Amino acid sequence: MNEQLLLQGKQAREAARFLATASTALKDQALKAMAAGLRAEEKAILEANALDMEAGRAMGLTPALLDRLQLTPARIEEMAAGVESVAALPDPIGDVVKMWRRPNGLEVGRMRVPLGVVGIIYESRPNVTADAASLCLKTGNAIILRGGEEAINSNRAIAATISRAATACGLPAGAIQFVDSEDRQVAMDLMRMSDYLDVLIPRGGKGLKQAVQAHATVPVIMTGMGNCHTYVDEFADLDMALTITINAKTQRPSVCNATETLLVHEKVAKDFLPVVCAELVARGVELRGCERTRAIVPGMAAATEEDWETEYLDLILAIRVVDSLEQAMEHIHRYGTMHSEAIITRDYRNARRFLAGVDAACVYVNASTRFTDGFQFGFGAEMGISTQKLHARGPMGLEELTSTKFIVFGDGHIRQ
């Protein structure tokens, strides 16, 4: 176990004790100071980011990855505004979610409390450093941040800035900590630091998630893999289906809630597929279809088993014609990642069957899968999208960064 990391863990644990009972006013003051710090340190952060961009170009990162990595004055302002918006959210800590009286007069309640120490391992976008730290601080959690090596200079500069600002307001230095190491062994150590971490949230690609699943002993919230489907039912409004399909595929193809496979009921396939395929191709989408799809719209590549399994994160769409709602649900069960799934239908019963039968974090009727997002759901923030069932499922806001404790008021009560 890395000694520096162990020390950070201990300091985070101590800081978490302080944060657990810190007042909302103090936490919000620190958040505002962090936002001000980001604006004041814009130059230093941009300089650090320039080092990462240079190294990224030398490493041959794709333009898409370089774009994710790049900071600009506008992006730093956005980051600062994001931290301020977290300050403006209601503080969930101390909320008594529910309280009831037992027949013996004992009063039992559930009070929202912080999780304690949150670890986050993330890749690429440096704004996650500020986002995650502010959400954790608001919910009274200490945070240990371990960003991607390609963004280490940017992340270090951002973490130093916000940590300094928080400390200046009287928060303990352990509250926001940055793991300043590119050593993968240190990331592995972080996954196994059960004594000091209450939860680990990995945000990144398949490799990271597999490493976490294989090695973590800390409780984990898995996020983000999304092989999402849009199913056009036999009773769909085809104009609506067209609009939604285009939106779900092309509005932002690189994100986890974009649709990757279109399923079309055979009864509407002949009417719908030529139109939707033309519109998608016109928008630069590469299509890969099943036999029946290709019989209706010739010219596209054949979809393979691998296509059904793939989260493209790109302007590529797999298309399959299905016999029935059941077959569509079976396809989703087999290939989906339980992220976001949509049915387009005017039929009441089919909508209900899809809603009940599809096992996913978010199930949609007549809407784009792209809505799976903390802000779109009205949480005012997002810590990632959980694709597991334990603790948090779907977009995670502030509440998902909390636990509860039972508070029990008696009057000399003893157990009989």
Place this chain on the structure above:
Amino acid sequence: MNEQLLLQGKQAREAARFLATASTALKDQALKAMAAGLRAEEKAILEANALDMEAGRAMGLTPALLDRLQLTPARIEEMAAGVESVAALPDPIGDVVKMWRRPNGLEVGRMRVPLGVVGIIYESRPNVTADAASLCLKTGNAIILRGGEEAINSNRAIAATISRAATACGLPAGAIQFVDSEDRQVAMDLMRMSDYLDVLIPRGGKGLKQAVQAHATVPVIMTGMGNCHTYVDEFADLDMALTITINAKTQRPSVCNATETLLVHEKVAKDFLPVVCAELVARGVELRGCERTRAIVPGMAAATEEDWETEYLDLILAIRVVDSLEQAMEHIHRYGTMHSEAIITRDYRNARRFLAGVDAACVYVNASTRFTDGFQFGFGAEMGISTQKLHARGPMGLEELTSTKFIVFGDGHIRQ
């Protein structure tokens, strides 16, 4: 990976799909049939239990362990009645916990759904087989049961009985499954069966929990370790403190919510300790005290560092005199297992400080720690007491065996 176990995992996964949308009526019918089955198979279950008791005696199990292992007609009736009481509870599945409308008209709700497949590794008491299976069935989860080797004959007989009864009602055979192996490697395999288990709940001693923490790749809900404290404040009603201390220590010393250490404010130590110690000794409790305790009540052994750390689960109590509420809280933070902690006080402010500052699943004012229990809290059932912060904390009832999914109703909504 054990092949038989893998097959059970696959069958459980398939059964879980069926159970997720099974009607409340069908599930309740199966539960009632399971209860009837337990009553009808009383003789076979008692015979199987006799084999375990014989082996247990030969192995030299303690009388306490033998008592936990033993089944009687009365205990089988209790088990059957327990299953029936689960049938009588409201079904949480399908509850829409919350639903709201976004400014764009999109309606977003959270619906309670099963976790999927629950694995449980448990020790000793065979009634857990029926309890756990009935709670999982009620919540639409498939269950894979892996009991202790000392109870394997009893568990096998109970599992076969209830599984047969459920299947006869039309539930899939994979819904309730028993791992019929004493091989520890199979238990390890179960902990790593991430593709087929949604959660693993270990119920047993320290060894089991350490094995789970070290080896599990499946999400885990840790249960039960309880090093609980009762703190008698300087402003305590000493008569109440006496009654509660005796109850918390002696009403059932072998369970995780029994108090293991008594903390007494120095200002009341001279008045309180002689009385409480005499009463405890009269009830057969062995006392181990700090220096100051022993100066007031001579004759007891000195408490060591190990005593503060130990969950005795026995008629032994460690006692420490503290300078202040802060010192009591510091002691609890250092040695407690975040299970159940109590303050006895008449002081409003100290009660509030203790409630806010103590980080535990259940924090009590003027009541016995023995109330930490699903039935006592009014859940009508209990799947164990979680001592972790993720997903479930404290006594787990039916709701803790569920997840949620977002259901989203649109009218052609697309993301801008």
